Amino acid sequence: MALVLALFALLVSLLLFFARRRHSYWQRRGIPHDVPHPIWGNIGDWPKKKHIAYVFKDYYNKYKSSKSPFAGFYFFFTKTAVVTDLELVKRVLIKDFNHFENRGVFYNEIDDPLTASLFSIEGQKWRHLRHKLTPTFTSGKMKHMFPIVVKVGEEMEKVFQDKVGNAKGGKVLEVVDLVARYTSDVIGTCAFGLNCNSLHDPQAEFVQVGKKAITERRYYGLLDFFIFGFPKLARRLRLKLNVQEVSDFYTRIVRDTINYRLKTKEKRGDFMDSLIEMYQKDLEGDSEEGLTFDELLAQAFIFFVAGFETSSTTMGFALYELAQHQDIQSKIRKEVNEVLAKHSNEFTYDSIKQMKYLEQSVMETLRKYPVLAHLTRLTNTDYTPDDSKYHIDKGTVVVIPALGIHYDPSIYPQPEKFQPERFTEEEIQARPPCTWLPFGDGPRNCIGLRFGLMQTCVGLAYLIKNYNFSVAPETPIPMKLVTKNILISAENGIPLKVEKL
Numbered sequence: 001m002a003l004v005l006a007l008f009a010l011l012v013s014l015l016l017f018f019a020r021r022r023h024s025y026w027q028r029r030g031i032p033h034d035v036p037h038p039i040w041g042n043i044g045d046w047p048k049k050k051h052i053a054y055v056f057k058d059y060y061n062k063y064k065s066s067k068s069p070f071a072g073f074y075f076f077f078t079k080t081a082v083v084t085d086l087e088l089v090k091r092v093l094i095k096d097f098n099h100f101e102n103r104g105v106f107y108n109e110i111d112d113p114l115t116a117s118l119f120s121i122e123g124q125k126w127r128h129l130r131h132k133l134t135p136t137f138t139s140g141k142m143k144h145m146f147p148i149v150v151k152v153g154e155e156m157e158k159v160f161q162d163k164v165g166n167a168k169g170g171k172v173l174e175v176v177d178l179v180a181r182y183t184s185d186v187i188g189t190c191a192f193g194l195n196c197n198s199l200h201d202p203q204a205e206f207v208q209v210g211k212k213a214i215t216e217r218r219y220y221g222l223l224d225f226f227i228f229g230f231p232k233l234a235r236r237l238r239l240k241l242n243v244q245e246v247s248d249f250y251t252r253i254v255r256d257t258i259n260y261r262l263k264t265k266e267k268r269g270d271f272m273d274s275l276i277e278m279y280q281k282d283l284e285g286d287s288e289e290g291l292t293f294d295e296l297l298a299q300a301f302i303f304f305v306a307g308f309e310t311s312s313t314t315m316g317f318a319l320y321e322l323a324q325h326q327d328i329q330s331k332i333r334k335e336v337n338e339v340l341a342k343h344s345n346e347f348t349y350d351s352i353k354q355m356k357y358l359e360q361s362v363m364e365t366l367r368k369y370p371v372l373a374h375l376t377r378l379t380n381t382d383y384t385p386d387d388s389k390y391h392i393d394k395g396t397v398v399v400i401p402a403l404g405i406h407y408d409p410s411i412y413p414q415p416e417k418f419q420p421e422r423f424t425e426e427e428i429q430a431r432p433p434c435t436w437l438p439f440g441d442g443p444r445n446c447i448g449l450r451f452g453l454m455q456t457c458v459g460l461a462y463l464i465k466n467y468n469f470s471v472a473p474e475t476p477i478p479m480k481l482v483t484k485n486i487l488i489s490a491e492n493g494i495p496l497k498v499e500k501l
Contacts, residue, residue: 009290019077026073031220040061040076041076042074051483053374055460056403057403059082060408063082066209070392070398071073071391079396081396081399083291089235089405090433093377093441095440097365097444098381099381100378106231108235108241111238111239113414117299118133118299118302118447119306122374134447134448142349142451145212145271146352146406148270149458150458153458153462156459159178160498164498164499164500166352166500169313169499172474173495173496174493174495175315175320175495176490179312179459180312183315184198184210188304189310193257193270194250194257194267213242213245213250214405218244250304254296254300276296278296279455306446306448309487310372310487315370318478319476319496320479321361321418322419323475329469332355335358336358336464337490358420358464360420362423363419363422363423368406370402370417371438371487375437375440376397376400378396379393379395382394404452467498468501470497
């Protein structure tokens with residue numbers, strides 16, 4: 001018994017020594033930082049009271065005036081550098097990208113292949129996959145997929161018509177759910193070739209499993225934190241992120257879609273067509289240009305998750321802001337009608353590109369509500385900027401607090417105000433680079449940026465042309481966010497008053 005107690009005491013002592021040693025790293029380096037909690041590090045009130053993006057935003061505001069280009073932070077026991085200097089942001093994302101090419105997030109391509117997407121994989125595998133997928137998102141491919149997006153936009157307008165009707169004074173609708181069904185149908189068609197019908201059937205399996213893919217995890221509590229805090233160790237332990245129902249569902253529909261298209265030789269000009277072409281190359285033995293089934297599956301999955309969540313959230317927040325700024329909403333509506341009048345009142349790829357003020361409003365929405373509000377990079381080699389004091393060790397996680405940058409009054413005066421004019425060409429050119437980061441920047445930016453903006457602008461153009469959105473008594477002002485999610489989202493949806501024009 002005495003031996004057991006002695007061994008237990010030794011183990012506790014070793015753990016305490018390890019914790020103190022890890023949490024003294026930034027102090028030994030002379031880097032400004034907050035005193036960490038013995039276990040949680042510097043995560044503070046996340047996830048119970050504060051979104052993690054606001055933890056990093058507060059850190060940015062606290063230390064941006066220090067002489068150091070970054071501040072020390074501990075995500076549990078993981079040493080993290082929160083960048084506070086725009087020059088270092090540019091170096092990490094673009095100029096010295098070779099030192100920071102990986103995100104350092106969890107993926108497990110063997111046990112949980114859905115996680116091994118372009119977003120998460122690393123090194124040479126990422127470079128090869130990025131090279132293979134880049135042609136999928138050219139302007140030509142966007143034009144091919146545009147009619148699909150327009151068709152779903154028309155269906156969304158009909159659903160709003162059914163719900164609003166000719167009710168005097170309009171009706172209060174929860175808009176996030178409705179626009180999420182629009183983006184679900186767009187992505188379901190473009191990525192999987194499926195007529196999901198979620199606009200007309202809110203209980204459609206595709207949208208319900210899609211929501212689970214975003215909100216549900218296989219594990220909760222400390223084990224979930226462990227996966228995010230120690231991704232490499234979690235991979236070695238063969239842990240998984242996605243619940244089995246989600247994995248089984250997407251594996252089945254992707255396999256069925258591939259088999260159907262190969263059998264019928266159907267070509268739709270969508271994202272899945274491009275993936276299947278690469279899959280066929282792999283079957284023919286061309287591993288350089290081809291994709292395995294698991295690789296194809298992961299890309300189709302991330303295309304859905306990223307396109308579904310980011311675009312629907314952005315559309316919801318855009319309508320939320322426009323409901324509070326009737327003058328801006330009217331200006332967008334005028335632009336949409338004037339542009340369409342020049343294009344036989346038809347939505348075309350070129351007509352959407354001409355709706356500049358609409359696009360500026362979307363960009364301003366993404367400034368105020370960047371769905372992924374902080375960027376992470378893993379230092380893959382020792383890195384030393386101009387001053388050796390600010391050397392960043394290999395293995396350090398680097399966080400770029402996009403939300404903090406987006407709300408920095410020295411970059412965006414009166415940052416709480418919604419001002420689409422911030423994104424005229426002249427205003428963009430007048431700002432430093434890497435100050436608008438909803439899609440990241442540099443070689444590892446979001447590959448689907450243009451598609452995301454396209455489906456968002458099409459959806460908003462249809463709605464604003466035909467309906468007026470205004471604040472209802474139920475509208476949450478100020479906005480409350482879900483604190484436990486990594487992505488930015490409204491806590492209880494966004495109810496707005498909707499009137500047919």
